[in-house]
Amino acid sequence: MNMFLATLLSPLIGGILLGLIDHPRLAARINVATGVSTFVFSLLLAVQVLDVKSVDAMGGWFHLDAYNVFLVALTTFVGMTTTIFSGPYMRHELEGGRVDRLRLRLYHSMFQLFQFGMLLGFTSNNIGVLWVSLELATLATVLLVSLYRTPASIAAAWKYFILCGMGIALALFGTVLVYFTSSTVLGHGNEALTWTLLYAHAAELDPAVMSIAFCFLMVGYGTKVGLAPMHAWLPDAHGEGPTPVSAVLSGLLLNLALYALVRCKMLVDGATGTDMAGHIMMGFGLLSLAVAALSLHKQRDIKRMFSFSSIEHMGLMTFAFGIGTTLSSFAALLHMTVHSLVKSGIFFTVGHAAQAMGTQKMSEIRGLIRHHPGIGWGLLIGTAAIAGFPPFGVFTSEFLLFTAALESYPWTTLPLLLGLLVAMAGLFRFVQPMVYGEPAEHAVPVHVNMLPVYVHFALALALGLAIPDFLAGWYEQAAALIVTGAHAGGGA
């Protein structure tokens, strides 16, 4: 599994190297090179894994199957395009004096370390190591959120740090409880924390302990997913950090937390044999959708507004995973993909828009299409895509989600539909005046790199028009794994 090692180590090596390089242009190039190489390695890895379905790497410490290798490829892809985007963006910030060279170095280095933490978390076969790597990815981004050292950004980073630290501590307590019962079955040692072995013995775990453990894991990882009512950190962290960081927080870090939550749910389902975990997830999902849809309308800052849209979509995915059928898991995985693509694309666009207008206040951003047609159209298309307009992929996944909800819990379609409509109204209420109308006087020309944005949107469009066979097969494999993993306890 040399490809696996290459995928995992290239961001680590890149991150260490970038910590030593002071030259901004060179560092940006190395950052892109690291992103591209990680993506290429992960793609080769994905092809290998798809052939053999699932495989252990490095003596069982890592485990790759359809579910996580798909997320690895998604993570490295968005990571790569973010490095491409961040080159000109950070150069503008450097020229504008918002960061100095030392902090730019910190930015590049921490960005790659964050990627390393993400990949470690996805591929690890150990529930404890997953926790450690999620914490690592969080710590790396805390420093990135406070990169500008403005009072608001420091306050946001502190809030992020304390709330997520608290959440993740609860998740650790849940993990201790899992180990508490699994160590009586699998013995003291790493075996009792190994996912593959835990799934095989899920039915032997004590249901009472696993239920309590899931409550802690749900609140703990749920905080990191950004589910209401534990979402207070998310808009601040997204709003105050540099835009490339908002893009990867929204598009990637939330996915890792949700991935951890779903893995835990699969285990708890196997142990309890009930739908308890799924129902809790559905409840949190619906609540997040409602809170986010309503909060959207009250925003004044463009990045904060789109971060509430992220809460909305994470709520949808949590809900879909909670339903727990093959169809709903398929929908959730597809939604995860298109949301990551579209949302990071939107944040790239928003970053450029804020630079061009010199502000993040929505009331002062006007006439983007006249002034910067690329940015204006990008924002309009992105918003249409994220709001769930056909023919974009978000529409497809939301449609599938509705079908799945209608099959299993018909009454939930009403709050779902209502939430989506309210959120859509909120998005367009703010976006329309920003893209149309007369340009504001304070607009300045910026060096824009819209290529990553269009690539993201084009992919989301392609996924909406026709999902390629290999990808559909991949999702099916992963969805089947999520569902059967939950019920394998009895059989295995």
Place this chain on the structure above:
Amino acid sequence: MSAALIQQLVDGLAALMLLTSFALLAQHRMLSVLNWFAAQGVLLAVTAAVVAYGTDNNELYISAVMTFLLKGLLLPWLLWRVIRELHVHREVEPLMNTTLTMLVALGVTLFAFHIIQPIEKISQLMTRDSMAIATACVLLGMLMMITRRKAITQVVGFLAVENSLFFAAIGSTNGMPLVVEIGIAFDVLIAALIFGLFFFQIRDTFDSLEVDAMNAHLIHGDDEE
């Protein structure tokens, strides 16, 4: 030593652990908070060593040494440096008065014993009684975080929660695997360093370590709080 004796020792240590958690909540002077925090760290290390001896688990000895160095010495020393450099010896004024805090803490402890009951029944480990106390300590640490205004006391609360989690891991499962424990210790260390860094940034930016002063900057017009 007999198993019963070790069992009693761990139970005694658990009681002391609960005592430190209450003491942390009751203290008003920074220095005393730090002293109690250091005492809690040492207590953890002793517990790990006792359990290691009782179960012949050599990995736990490593954890014990690590805990002593990190939580008994290094972290309290770092925090002590911070309060000395930033001159925050002053009294911390909690949001609730001490009597009320103690009463709430009492309720929280009873609640913890209540929710852990089903777990205690099935445990065959010699240290099972400590699980409820560890849960209580986790909740007490959180109580400390939400009732204090200073950023430093919030961090001590955070680290106290971390300590209680570690205590739960030793007390209820005879320790997590070493790899995981090293990972957690590493994360705590990094977190503490970032905290330290933040204290200075916060002080330089806000002229105070009060959390309220910071939150005032997060206005942006939405009234979600």
